[in-house]
Amino acid sequence: MTHGHGEDHFRDLDSAPGDEREEFELAAGVRGYLLGLFLATLLTAISFALPWTNIIWKPGIPVALVVFAIAQMGVHLVFFLHITTSPDNTNNILALAFGVLIVFLIIGGSIWIMNNLNRNMLPGGEQTQMQMGH
Incomplete structure (x- = not known):
């Protein structure tokens, strides 16, 4: 049985940035890694700068740092480890x-x-x- 066009569409939606496929270009893979690097660097810079600013109420800073840490783990899982929900x-x-x-x-x-x-x-x-x- 052949896969319909709709099933291929959902398979494409369930892929991580940087997933290697036959039709995947090298430039697109590098672009995915660079996007992951940018997001990880941005989250790290925000985490280091957050305690020195008045953006967040001081007792709420540990909670914000935990949220940024969880977000960074998500970035690493998706962009670098290519963890998705695909079978x-x-x-x-x-x-x-x-x-x-x-x-x-x-x-x-x-x-x-x-x-x-x-x-x-x-x-x-x-x-x-x-x-x-x-």
Whole structure:
């Protein structure tokens, strides 16, 4: 069965900038990478300049920096890693999700363990006194 023109149109919409296809020109690929570089550089410059300006209310700066960091991760995923929602990228998305899960488990587990140790460890003198019943 052949693909209709409509299916090809949706396949083209579901491709990342810089995706390599047979009909894709080198100039268009370089243009996609340059656009990604420009956006990543712009987001980085904004993140560095933001705390020194009065554009955002001072207590809201950490939230703005998190938003810019998430936006920059999106730029990197789309423009440089070519992560899209197409069926060809299912394995890439699953590998990325698994990596994120492992990182959160390691960081969350480490914080949990350190918090538990901090709560349950007593300084040496107090621990000795409790064991002796004083």
